[in-house]
């Protein structure tokens with residue numbers, strides 16, 4: 404039936420109904436991705452993170468994906484948040500804004516206080532509350548637009564300490580003849596990227612922070628595994644949070660020979676442990692909130 408033939412009343416009623424259904428579907432989607440996360444199932448897809456898994460499989464933009472991943476995280480940390488979302492007391496955006504804050508808080512009472520604070524608040528009010536509680540001022544990004552030639556257009560507003568840091572860097576760079584805002588921002592990004600690349604290359608070196616079972620894996624085996632893996636997760640290719648993992652777990656007498664040792668990122672490492680040792684056992688270690 405064409406919508407053109409609907410009465411005004413029916414059109415308004417149906418629009419309301421579809422909105423209710425959309426909100427219900429969104430809540431169900433968040434519940435489901437949380438269970439996918441608990442099982443680390445995205446590792447079977449070799450995506451290595453929930454964000455990349457959703458981007459790859461569900462035709463959503465970066466911002467839609469990050470909003471859902473962050474809101475789902477808040478739902479994991481505050482059980483009452485699901486009900487507040489269903490009752491339209493909070494929005495997906497509000498929940499996403501407080502996700503990192505509640506992720507670092509242990510007290511359930513405190514988490515519920517934060518939930519009560521964001522009820523009925525706009526995104527800006529929620530951000531201000533988070534900034535006040537964390538004592539941080541952020542660089543606010545208003546608009547990002549990617550172009551087909553690989554360039555990225557951004558509309559940035561720098562506030563608080565970030566704006567002061569920018570002025571400081573700009574002043575220092577003026578000694579090198581760099582004055583224009585785009586050159587200053589370019590220099591900041593290039594320097595940060597260079598420093599991060601150096602840090603990544605350092606993984607696996609003697610000063611590395613790679614978490615290993617020192618009792619079980621010798622330096623020679625670790626070096627050989629790194630040579631084989633290229634210092635990347637051997638399942639999803641991630642370069643971050645790498646661990647040495649026993650394919651047959653050490654706890655059930657898996658050997659530390661090179662054929663039984665691999666490099667995995669923390670998520671793929673958790674997924675491998677779930678498959679080998681059971682979800683129930685691993686929930687005690689990896690899914691505490």
Ligand SMILES: [Zn+2]
Pocket residue numbers: 451636637638639640641667668669670671672
């Ligand atoms: Zn991985």
